[in-house]
Amino acid sequence: MVKDVCKTFHPNTVNEQIALYNVNVRMREGDFITLIGGNGAGKSTLLNCVAGVYGVDRGTILIDNSDVTRLPEHKRAAVLGRVFQDPMMGTAANMGIEENLALAYRRGLRRGLKWGITRRERELYREQLKWLGLGLEDRLNDKVGLLSGGQRQALTLLMATLKKPKLLLLDEHTAALDPKTAQKVLEITERLVKENNLTTLMVTHNMRDAIKHGNRLIMMHEGRIILDIEGEEKKKLTVEGLLRRFGRISGEEFANDRALLS
Amino acid sequence: MLDILMGAISLGLLWAVMTIGVFITYRILNIADLTVEGSIAMGAAIAAQGITMGMSPHAATLLALIGGMTAGLVTGLLHTQLKIPALLSGILTMIALWSINLRIMGKANISLLRMNTVYTQLETLGLDKVYAVIIIGLIVVFALITCLYWFFGTEIGSAIRATGSNPHMVRAQGINTNTTIILGLIISNGLVALSGALIAQSQSYSDVQMGTGSIVIGLASVIIGEVLFGKKNFYGRLISLALGAVTYRIIIALVLKMGMPANDLKLFTAITVAVALSLPVFKQYLLPLRKSYKGVE
Numbered sequence: 001m002v003k004d005v006c007k008t009f010h011p012n013t014v015n016e017q018i019a020l021y022n023v024n025v026r027m028r029e030g031d032f033i034t035l036i037g038g039n040g041a042g043k044s045t046l047l048n049c050v051a052g053v054y055g056v057d058r059g060t061i062l063i064d065n066s067d068v069t070r071l072p073e074h075k076r077a078a079v080l081g082r083v084f085q086d087p088m089m090g091t092a093a094n095m096g097i098e099e100n101l102a103l104a105y106r107r108g109l110r111r112g113l114k115w116g117i118t119r120r121e122r123e124l125y126r127e128q129l130k131w132l133g134l135g136l137e138d139r140l141n142d143k144v145g146l147l148s149g150g151q152r153q154a155l156t157l158l159m160a161t162l163k164k165p166k167l168l169l170l171d172e173h174t175a176a177l178d179p180k181t182a183q184k185v186l187e188i189t190e191r192l193v194k195e196n197n198l199t200t201l202m203v204t205h206n207m208r209d210a211i212k213h214g215n216r217l218i219m220m221h222e223g224r225i226i227l228d229i230e231g232e233e234k235k236k237l238t239v240e241g242l243l244r245r246f247g248r249i250s251g252e253e254f255a256n257d258r259a260l261l262s
Numbered sequence: 263m264l265d266i267l268m269g270a271i272s273l274g275l276l277w278a279v280m281t282i283g284v285f286i287t288y289r290i291l292n293i294a295d296l297t298v299e300g301s302i303a304m305g306a307a308i309a310a311q312g313i314t315m316g317m318s319p320h321a322a323t324l325l326a327l328i329g330g331m332t333a334g335l336v337t338g339l340l341h342t343q344l345k346i347p348a349l350l351s352g353i354l355t356m357i358a359l360w361s362i363n364l365r366i367m368g369k370a371n372i373s374l375l376r377m378n379t380v381y382t383q384l385e386t387l388g389l390d391k392v393y394a395v396i397i398i399g400l401i402v403v404f405a406l407i408t409c410l411y412w413f414f415g416t417e418i419g420s421a422i423r424a425t426g427s428n429p430h431m432v433r434a435q436g437i438n439t440n441t442t443i444i445l446g447l448i449i450s451n452g453l454v455a456l457s458g459a460l461i462a463q464s465q466s467y468s469d470v471q472m473g474t475g476s477i478v479i480g481l482a483s484v485i486i487g488e489v490l491f492g493k494k495n496f497y498g499r500l501i502s503l504a505l506g507a508v509t510y511r512i513i514i515a516l517v518l519k520m521g522m523p524a525n526d527l528k529l530f531t532a533i534t535v536a537v538a539l540s541l542p543v544f545k546q547y548l549l550p551l552r553k554s555y556k557g558v559e
Contacts, residue, residue, distance in 0.1 A: 073434075074437055074439070077435060077436035080434075084430070084434075089428070089430050090431055090434070091431055092427035092432070093428065094427050095423060099420060100431075102420065103432070104435050106436075111417035111437070113418060116419065159435070
């Protein structure tokens, strides 16, 4: 849950920019929220505030009723699964696939001087990779740097959910992929979320994806939430309808070529 | 000639310890850590002063290791807690160590002639000092490689390796990158100081200046090792470092033998490293050329 969160970048300078203005979101367990908005709407900022990459100026962030507002990024990670926009961000390129998975498997646990990967784990990884259906199960020792962007995002998704997170944060995780790969990664996302019944917050530029996926849609504009639709109402949404509602609320055209065209 | 070769090998093995330290920061953590220039001299200073004061050479060497680890800790804290860029943090500690090393020794250099060193025991068995150094060097290097291979395979070790590769990912997996960076710097500088202690005892003196340019020697050894003996797996990489350090020493011994003035040594090393580091850039220019040739065929 996000409560009254405010965030300003470069306060008291000419570059001052209010990124989030009194943002309130209450997520329920099992919610799959798609978060949409134009450039600079504050979507990614909101996500990064939840993840602890940025501190907030005001307000509180609660995860499962515990206040994490002051907790550093690496401590919050214990209950968060994250996938980034840049496929390079989610994995360690010069380490093997299994080594990356092993790092993720220990998220939130104390790390000691035990061996980094056990044989039993390796079986689990193989199984999970097989489930992805990308043929990665036979390449456990390959360096992640050898994988394509789509494969890396799929692997990052697996890493984010290997230890079930209380909240899965997806930051435009398909934006850097070609349309076909993006669809595949989204399909994997959908399957992972359903199978593990994950509470998910997915930022996207793509209106169609935002409408198609999830049970709830939130639209942001200039640091505020301007639309929050769920259930039956969301199912009936169309891109045109969404654009119309956006224009009515914000009094502007939806200024984002990428979102319109895709 | 054999003398020169053996001398080079013995020195190379001792510098291999330092090279492994440099590898940990430069390759694993992805930080060019200049602390090593100070910590190698610190290791020499602590060992020399300790032995002069009547400590057992082994205890003095261990103390040197701990001293180096402390230096690494200081750089780590400057970098992670005070947010000073890594390069500058290393330079600050390096400069500070110059004064500290003078304080430790009380003067600019200490002679260890006719004193007990870690090599004395083997020498009393009738071995030449060079061979004593080679044996001790081999033991230390292999013990280290084994320990480090194990350590970097553990959960903590994997986290340190990942930190150098992608700190964002590491934090997202719940690891405090400050801790892993500090740990890496501690281990690295501990090894460098250990190397300094062993070198001082083998050449029978410690000098406050001995660290100058050592980072470049370390880098040269890392790169030579990777280029000539490079292996994909971690164990092979560690061994290639030791081989790189020894090769570097042999090369230096040969060019000196061929008549290069010793004063030009640092220039020679710097040029070697600059060329080796710029290889990827040259490759980038040359590769398209080669491809276009193929296209014509």
